Amino acid sequence: MKGVFRVKEQKKISLESLVSEIEKNGRIGRLGKVFKTEKNYYFYDTGTGKVAKLNSNVYIVLKSLLEGMPVEDIKNLQLSKSEFEDAISEIKSAMENEHILQAPPLKTLTGDAVTELDDILENKVENVTLEVTEKCNLRCKYCIYHPSHPEYRAFGHENMKWDVAKKAIDFLKEHSQNAENRHIGFYGGEPLLNFELIERAVEYAKKLFGEDMSFAITTNATLVNDKIAEYFAKNNFNIIISLDGPQEMHDANRLMVNGTGSFEKTVMGAKKLFEAFHKEGKSSKIGFNMVVSGPGYLEQYTKIQEFIEKSEWIPKDVMILTATVDHGPSESDYFLPQGKEDRWFMEEFYEPLMKWEEVYKSNPDNTEKTLFTDGYMDKGMMIIHKRLLTETPIQQYGMNGCCVPGQRRIYVTTKGEFLHCEKVGNIPCLGNVNEGFDKEKIKKLYVEDFIEEAKEYCKECWAVNLCTLCYVNCYDANGLHLSYRHNSCRNERKYLEDNLRRYHALMEANPSELEQYNEMEIH
Numbered sequence: 001m002k003g004v005f006r007v008k009e010q011k012k013i014s015l016e017s018l019v020s021e022i023e024k025n026g027r028i029g030r031l032g033k034v035f036k037t038e039k040n041y042y043f044y045d046t047g048t049g050k051v052a053k054l055n056s057n058v059y060i061v062l063k064s065l066l067e068g069m070p071v072e073d074i075k076n077l078q079l080s081k082s083e084f085e086d087a088i089s090e091i092k093s094a095m096e097n098e099h100i101l102q103a104p105p106l107k108t109l110t111g112d113a114v115t116e117l118d119d120i121l122e123n124k125v126e127n128v129t130l131e132v133t134e135k136c137n138l139r140c141k142y143c144i145y146h147p148s149h150p151e152y153r154a155f156g157h158e159n160m161k162w163d164v165a166k167k168a169i170d171f172l173k174e175h176s177q178n179a180e181n182r183h184i185g186f187y188g189g190e191p192l193l194n195f196e197l198i199e200r201a202v203e204y205a206k207k208l209f210g211e212d213m214s215f216a217i218t219t220n221a222t223l224v225n226d227k228i229a230e231y232f233a234k235n236n237f238n239i240i241i242s243l244d245g246p247q248e249m250h251d252a253n254r255l256m257v258n259g260t261g262s263f264e265k266t267v268m269g270a271k272k273l274f275e276a277f278h279k280e281g282k283s284s285k286i287g288f289n290m291v292v293s294g295p296g297y298l299e300q301y302t303k304i305q306e307f308i309e310k311s312e313w314i315p316k317d318v319m320i321l322t323a324t325v326d327h328g329p330s331e332s333d334y335f336l337p338q339g340k341e342d343r344w345f346m347e348e349f350y351e352p353l354m355k356w357e358e359v360y361k362s363n364p365d366n367t368e369k370t371l372f373t374d375g376y377m378d379k380g381m382m383i384i385h386k387r388l389l390t391e392t393p394i395q396q397y398g399m400n401g402c403c404v405p406g407q408r409r410i411y412v413t414t415k416g417e418f419l420h421c422e423k424v425g426n427i428p429c430l431g432n433v434n435e436g437f438d439k440e441k442i443k444k445l446y447v448e449d450f451i452e453e454a455k456e457y458c459k460e461c462w463a464v465n466l467c468t469l470c471y472v473n474c475y476d477a478n479g480l481h482l483s484y485r486h487n488s489c490r491n492e493r494k495y496l497e498d499n500l501r502r503y504h505a506l507m508e509a510n511p512s513e514l515e516q517y518n519e520m521e522i523h
Contacts, residue, residue, distance in 0.1 A: 012085055013092045015071055021092070022065070022101050026459075029338035031101045033462045034063045035497055037505040044500055046462050047103030047393030051504065052094060061087040066462075067338050099392045106397050106459035109451045113404045117447065120407050121437050125175040127409040128168045129185035129216075129422065130201065133159045133194040134414055138220055138262055141253040142293055142325040156414070159194045164416040165201050167433035172410075173208050182209060185216040187411070187422055192223040202235055214238065218289070220254070222262055224269030229276035239286045240321070241270050244293075246307040249300060253293055271313050287319030290372075294324065297352035298359065301373075305360070308372055320372045322353060329425070329473045332487035337461045342490065349494045354502075378520065380499035381506075385517040388465045397458065401468035405446045406430050406437055420471055427475035446471065449480050457482070457489065466496045 022028050032045045034054070041059035043052040054062065057079055064074045077084065094100050112120060134156025136143075169184065176182050184205055186198050198217070205213050216238040232239060243266050244250040251261025270286075277283050292300050304322075308314055335342040357373050360366050371377075388394060403409070403420070411419040416433035428445055431437040450471075458464045469492050473484045506513055 012089055015074060015084075015088055018088050018092055019065070019071060021095070025102055026105050027068075028101075029066050029068055029336070030106075030460050030462055030464075031103050032066065033338070033497060033500070034059055034066060035501050035504075037501055037508060039508050040504070042500070042504055043100070044462075045098075045100040045103070046465060047101075048099060048391065049387045049389040049465060050098060050100060051500075052098070052100065055087075055090075057083045057087040058090050062091060067343065102393050104393060104395060106455060106464065108397075109399045109455055109458065110396050111399045111402070111404075112407075113399060113402065113447050114451075117404065117443060118439065119178075120404050121439060121442070122175060123178040124180075124407055125172060125410065126179045126181050126407060127183040127185060128172045129187050129409055129411045130160060130165055130168060130197075131187050131189070131411065131413045131422075132165070132191045132197050132201075133189040135159070135193050136189045136220075137193065137222060137257060138190065139255050139257055139259075141255070142291060156189075158414045160197060160412075160414040162197060162200060164412070164414070164433055165197055166204060167416065168410075168412045169201060169205050169208065171433060171436065181214075182212060183214050183216060185218075185409075187218055190220055190223065191217055192219055192228065195223075195228060199231070216240070218242070219269075220262065220266055221269030221273065222256075222265035224272050226272060226276075229269075229272040232273065233276040233280040233282060233285075236282070237285065239273060240289050241266065241273070241286065242291075243267070243270065243288045244290050245300070245304040249292075249303060253291070267313075274313060274315065283315045284317060284319070287321065289321045289323070291323050291325060292352075294352075297324075298356045301353065301356040302360065305372055309369075316370060319375055322373065322376060324352070329476070329481070329484040330487070331483050332485075334457065334483075334486045335490060337463070337493060342493075345490055346494055346497070349490070351491075351494065351498065354498055377502075378517070380495065381503055381514075382517050382520055383466060383468060383496065384499050384503040385514060394465065397464055399451065400454075400458070400464070401470045402450070403470060405442050405471070423472050424475070425472075426477050427471075428477070428479060445479060450474070453480055453482050457486075461489070461493070463493050463496050467492055 019028070022031065025031060030046065032043055034041065034043050036042065036059065041054040041056060043054055043059075043062055044050075045052070060077055060079065061074065061084070064077065075084070079087070091101075095102065172182065172184070184201065186201075188194075191198060202215060205215075215235060217232070218240045219242070221241045221243070242254070244254055247261065247263040250263040250266070254262045254266070256262050256265075273286055274283060277285055290304060292304070294300070308318075308320075335345060353373055353376060357371060357377060360371070405420055406418065409421045410430065411421050411424075412433065413419065418430040418432055418437070419427070420430065428441070429438075430442055430446075458467075461467070469485070469488055473488050475481055476484070503514070
C-alpha cells in the first residue's frame with residue numbers, strides 16, 4: 001500500500017523525553033495529522049508524506065500531542081500504564097525508523113516562481129484568455145454584476161478591440177517558445193456577444209501557430225446557433241457551458257435581461273453544440289459549470305443527478321464542474337492549525353458535496369452509478385495519490401498551489417491589462433499588451449511579498465505539502481491582503497483531511513481502484 005507503514009514497538013521512553021525530541025522541529029501540531037476510517041487509525045506525516053497505520057492507543061496519544069494537550073493531561077488519558085508506555089515507545093520507534101515527526105522548520109517558500117521566473121515569463125507562457133467583452137445578455141442573481149452581490153460593480157459596455165486581441169496573441173507567440181502547451185481562451189461577460197472578434201482571433205492564431213494551438217470558451221450558450229456550433233466543433237474548441245441543473249434551479253438565478261429564465265435557450269444552444277461536436281467525434285470537448293446556490297444543498301444535488309440521468313441529450317461521460325455561490329473575499333480570523341478554535345471549526349464544518357455523495361452512495365442502488373461529482377472527487381483523491389512522498393523529510397517547501405504568475409494563464413481584460421486569471425478579481429495587474437510583463441512588480445508583489453507574509457502561516461500548518469490554494473483571495477486592489485485567505489485555509493485543511501480519509505478507506509476496501517489515478521493528472 002503506497003506510503004503506508006505500521007508503527008512498531010521498541011524500548012521504553014518517557015513522555016517528557018518524547019515531547020522534547022519532537023519539539024526540536026517546532027510546534028508539534030505542524031508535523032502531521034491523525035485521521036481515521038471506519039476500520040483503522042492513521043497518521044499523515046508532513047515532512048515525508050508517509051502515512052502510518054496506528055493502533056487505537058497510539059492514535060489517542062498522538063492525537064493529544066498534535067492538538068497541544070498539556071503533558072500532565074496526556075498522562076491522565078484513559079489508558080493503562082503498559083498501554084501508555086507502549087504507545088510512547090512505538091511513536092519513538094517510528095521517528096527513528098521512518099523519520100516521521102521531523103519536518104524541518106519552514107523558513108521560506110520556494111518553487112519555479114523563485115528560481116525560474118525570468119525564463120518562464122520570457123519563454124514558457126502557455127495561455128492568454130481574452131475578455132472579449134464586458135457585456136452580458138444575462139443578469140444572474142449571484143453574479144458580481146448583479147445588485148444583490150456584496151462585491152457588486154456595474155456591467156461594463158466595452159468590447160475588446162482587435163488591436164488589443166492581436167497584441168495579446170502576438171505576446172503569446174513571442175513568450176511561448178519553450179512552453180509545453182499553447183492555448184487561447186475566450187471569456188466575458190458573454191463572449192458570444194463579440195463572436196466576430198473570436199473568429200478573427202482564431203484565424204490569426206492559426207496563421208501564427210499552425211495546428212499547435214487549442215481554444216476554449218466559457219459561455220451561457222443562449223446565443224449559440226448552428227453556424228456557431230459548427231465553427232467551434234471544426235476549430236477544436238473546449239467549451240464550458242454555464243447550466244445550473246434542471247429548469248427550476250437554473251431559472252431561479254440565471255435570468256435574461258428582461259427577467260425571464262434562460263434555461264430553454266441554454267439547453268437549445270447546448271444541444272446544438274453537442275450535435276455539432278458529435279459529427280466531429282468530439283463530444284468530450286464540452287462540459288458544464290453548475291453553480292448551486294442553496295440552501296438545501298443535498299436536495300439540489302440529487303435534482304442535478306436526476307436531471308443528468310434523465311436528459312438523454314447529455315453524454316454519459318460529460319465533464320461537470322460544480323461550485324457554490326462565491327460571495328467575494330471577506331475578512332476572517334486566523335486559527336492555529338489543530339488549535340482549539342481550529343478543531344471547533346472542523347467539527348462544525350459542513351462540506352455539502354462530499355456529504356451528498358456519501359449519503360447518495362449509501363443507497364445500494366446508487367453504488368455503481370456514474371455521479372456528476374466524480375470529477376470533483378477524483379481531484380481530491382489525486383492530491384493524496386500523487387502527494388510528495390520521500391524516505392526522509394523534505395528540506396524545502398513550495399508555494400502551495402500558486403502558479404507562476406503569467407505562465408499557465410494571462411487573463412487579458414478588454415483594455416489590455418494582464419491579470420493572473422478570471423478568478424482573482426480586482427487586484428494589481430501583471431502588465432499589459434503594450435508594455436508586456438512588469439517583471440519587477442510581479443517579483444516583488446506576487447513572489448517576495450507573498451512569501452514573506454504567507455510563510456508566517458504556512459510554517460504552522462500540517463497541510464503545507466498538500467495545499468492547493470493559489471493567489472485567489474490573497475489580494476485586494478492595493479496589494480497583499482492575506483486575512484482574506486484564512487477561511488480558505490481552514491476549508492482546504494478540512495478538504496484534505498476528508499480526502500485522506502476517503503483515499504485510505506478505498507485502499508482498505510478495494511486497493512486496485514486506486515490504480516486509475518496513476519495515469520491522471522492534477523489540473
